[in-house]
Amino acid sequence: MTGPQPIDEATTPRLPRHVKLRFDEARGAWVLLAPERVLMPDEIACDVLKRLDGKTQLGALIDALARDYEAPRDLVAGDVTELLRDLAGKGMVSL
């Protein structure tokens, strides 16, 4: 059994090599590209994805987002974890 990957604040989420985040001029939007998949993340999801440098742990990522968006840490933690879990399920983020 494999099942969903575990995620906690010590996890270091990153974009796998085959997943690319880039700005698309034709649509005027950021796109997340993976095999046979194109996602168009919204502004906040996009900001989260841009911060996935392969070094920052989830806990530090949440701290930074809570600070920059002046939002309660619990709320940010829930939203970001949910986003990353969802993307990991689609194979677009490695945990």
Added chain:
Amino acid sequence: MTAPIPMGLLAELTHRCPLQCPYCSNPVELARPAGEIDTATWARVFREAAGLGVLQVHLSGGEPCARRDLPEIVAAAAAAGLYTNLITSAVTLDEARLATLVEAGLDHVQISFQDAEPAGADRIAHMPGAHAKKLAAARLVTKAGLALTVNAVVHRQNLDRLGAMIDLALELGAQRLEVAHVQYYGWALANRAALMPTRAQLDRATETVEEARRIHAGRLVIDYVVPDYYATRPKACMGGWGRQFLVVSPAGKVLPCHAAAGIAGLVFDDVREKSLREIWENGDAFQRFRGTAWMPEPCRGCAHKEEDWGGCRCQAFALTGDAAATDPACRLSPAHAAIGGLATAEASAAPPEFRYRRFERGAEAPAPAPAPAAAAPASSLSGIPAVSAPHERVDP
């Protein structure tokens, strides 16, 4: 209507292929090597595609590795900013070749497997030793750190080993598995009776896929393409005609779908004569079934018309002789009951021999399979099963 922004380009680099799969997506009338467009033209096509908004290019064939200039072609696609996906049989893909492709900027490799065990796989591909070569190549892909998709085209002669094919994808370290029931155009239409599964086989396969998706969530993404003949609603073929996809053939013809050459009366522009933008926006073949204005009833008044975009035009033509007819996969089509009956009858009879895909000297088009409503056209075509399905998705 205004042309939408396309997402994907299927680049059929050549129709040469060492395999002879009887469900090949290439047209029955294969393009000759001498007529293939050159490296510079492909590079221009990629730049123009990127300019139109295309995000991903699928380098396919035939066997794309049969092109000696494949590394230059990959480099040109990467330079244009496209996400590059190599769709290959992999039987000629060795370590040195793969290294040049990685160097050139290749993002992803998709390898087809014909079965889970060598004897069946080699028989279906009609190439001794093919399966072993594919296994070796798939291991090279993951070793090189590239993402791997295993493509499994399934039909009555391999469906009972679907579980083993899923295990194979996991063992090879694939991130993605495409389980695609054969779609019946061209070569596959000519071989339909040899390929059509029974309803029971289909139901078991669907259960197997659903269970595997649950068990392997987060490790293996499984895309599933269901067969039209047992469907009740049509697939949104190509994500809608002229909406998300374009195909450039080895000879430079630009098509809304790789199977569209089989529709009589459609004229395809040549990328050597016009820009890709002009063809995409104004080409007759792209305009013909774009949007919903061309639809007859019951499609025109249907609540789902902007979900399935009327289904598949190639299938409507192949099965009714009218490309604008309601896709017989839809239960509202007058031909629907007939194709279901046809599938059941063919699947319950002993399978005939395969007619293998190959260049046929002076050959006529394949004997069309009996069609329920009207005679099948003489030169029908085929579909990469996976590409006939909604191929790329934009999540909201």
